[in-house]
Amino acid sequence: MSKSPVRAQAKGADGVSEGRNSAVGEQGISRPTKATKRPSGEPVKQGKPAKSAKSGEPAKAAAAAKPGKPESHLAMVRRARRINRELAEIYPYAHPELDFRNPFELLVATVLSAQTTDLRVNQTTPALFAAYPTPEDMAAAVPEELEELIRPTGFFRAKAKSLIGLSASIRDNFGGEVPGRLADLVTLPGVGRKTANVVLGNAFGVPGITVDTHFGRLVRRWKWTDQEDPEKVEAEIAAIFPKSEWTMLSHRVVFHGRRICHARKPACGACPIAPLCPSYGEGETDPEKARKLLKYEMGGQPGQRLSPPPDYPGRPAPPLGAG
Numbered sequence: 001m002s003k004s005p006v007r008a009q010a011k012g013a014d015g016v017s018e019g020r021n022s023a024v025g026e027q028g029i030s031r032p033t034k035a036t037k038r039p040s041g042e043p044v045k046q047g048k049p050a051k052s053a054k055s056g057e058p059a060k061a062a063a064a065a066k067p068g069k070p071e072s073h074l075a076m077v078r079r080a081r082r083i084n085r086e087l088a089e090i091y092p093y094a095h096p097e098l099d100f101r102n103p104f105e106l107l108v109a110t111v112l113s114a115q116t117t118d119l120r121v122n123q124t125t126p127a128l129f130a131a132y133p134t135p136e137d138m139a140a141a142v143p144e145e146l147e148e149l150i151r152p153t154g155f156f157r158a159k160a161k162s163l164i165g166l167s168a169s170i171r172d173n174f175g176g177e178v179p180g181r182l183a184d185l186v187t188l189p190g191v192g193r194k195t196a197n198v199v200l201g202n203a204f205g206v207p208g209i210t211v212d213t214h215f216g217r218l219v220r221r222w223k224w225t226d227q228e229d230p231e232k233v234e235a236e237i238a239a240i241f242p243k244s245e246w247t248m249l250s251h252r253v254v255f256h257g258r259r260i261c262h263a264r265k266p267a268c269g270a271c272p273i274a275p276l277c278p279s280y281g282e283g284e285t286d287p288e289k290a291r292k293l294l295k296y297e298m299g300g301q302p303g304q305r306l307s308p309p310p311d312y313p314g315r316p317a318p319p320l321g322a323g
């Protein structure tokens, strides 16, 4: 198993901007965590690492989210950075949840991940990459044969067209190598900013913020932004964090969204960052019930990768058709 390349990140400049207020009470939000416990039961202190969030105690500092005077932009930035630090301690092993061995495989897997789970993509790509290991091979694929291989990921005709098109473009315009620049990546068929940032951040070590459905939902719940448009979300979040944090921040937020802060039933009662969250109470607050909502390693289930990084604490996911 290859080492995950996600750890490698470029350093960048910090960019905190001022001036925008949210409706969150500053006092309540910015001093919340004295007596909180993590889901593991371990007390949370400022700057103290969390070991895991596998099971545990209710987050008790929801009262911290009392309405007060509007939170200043600076206070929101501080709170956002603190959430990021907490997430780094809760998910020290956060990583891209697509299996890949090189930039081309990550690009293909990311295109396939639209409208399906990373697990389903990971179960599909081993046979796909065995049949078409390079852009040249995939560009020359018989469409119907490629479609059949990627059928489990849904929208397989459109995705096959994108894969053949992007492979041909890589072959014809980039010497057979996936380009490492955003401006070039977005010229490939089926590749937008989200896909380009995934590839840049995880295959090239270029910092990027990936605004997928989880990321957008969580940053709005945390009042880091009220934008809906992914490009505007990306720009506003980029102004809150230093570049060096962008890629890992993206993974941590997505990990939290998949495991705890779900779209329909966020497990607020088992959420270790509840004291910092202005949306505490949007989901289940009863600790027992909330724990039952936890997914993947938090809920005793394997993660999405068949070949996870060595430090991943859960079990690898099963291949397609293996129960």
Ligand code: SF4
Residues within 6 Å of the ligand: 221, 260, 261, 262, 266, 267, 268, 269, 271, 272, 273, 274, 277, 278, 279, 280, 281, 282, 283
């Ligand atoms: S909405 Fe609930 S689960 Fe999501 S981050 Fe806030 S407290 Fe945690």
